[in-house]
Amino acid sequence: MHLLAFGTAGCDRPGASDPDGGDAPEESVCGPTVGTVAKVIDGDTIVLESGEKVRYLLVDTPEITNGKRECFGLEARDFNAEYVLGQEIRLTYDVECADAYGRLLAYVDAPDGEINSLLIARGYACVLDIPPNGEDRASEFMAMQRTAKDQKAGLWGMCGDVCGP
Template structure:
């Protein structure tokens, strides 16, 4: 009986020591993942980002102070396509939408704000962009009719503001909302 008792204690010590090492390894792995995520997203909300190139009416490239480049996709909006890319086809008012965004932000500094999800399915960084005068670019595109609402959960922080901006553009028949009247 004493041998069985020592055997049970021995098994307990072996399994408890292996559990401790497993939990320690798990903690170390989690710490590494968190550190990697912090390194992967070197965005600082107070930093200004230089716009180096506009792709279309809702996507552009920025560069930070360390010369890292990132592709930004504006949250909560969808601009018409300005060119044929993969399965997406050029759409009416796409060229005008890109031109408006280019005139608004190209070669300018922007402040970026992020929401819950930081990346989209294509690896682009999702953001709200602000001009130096604190006007939100996303909202301006909606208000001028150069984009329409495309809110995707969980990035819905400014959904109500965007609804009001789009409603204004539709009522005034601005941008792409004027196409229906002219055709």
């Protein structure tokens, strides 16, 4: 896995989507707050029907693009696709809206749960903590990762210590 460089495009919290899923606007200052997933690129990146690419916050799955085939990458992509492909999702943004590649950075709620936390809890991904995004949830995600590692869930049972210390 590699570290991603993220851009500095700001996302004002008051304009971000409603985390309670209440009467959230269809659009925030960052981008859409709801959308339908048209394509799953890998375990942590999707494309909406509207064309926006979305990169999951606090999540890093093994690489399977650009000729790479890291351990458990295909399984992470397939798990992601099972939960989000063709589904209407809700996006919740944090401080920075997009990364250096123009992908929206968001927590993604699918009908069966938040995919960001599901990927970590079930051992399909490692925590990728790049402040200022995720500061309020990083410890929660690290705790889920420790539990998955202790239980040898997913990549932890197949690939060893892939996330480092």
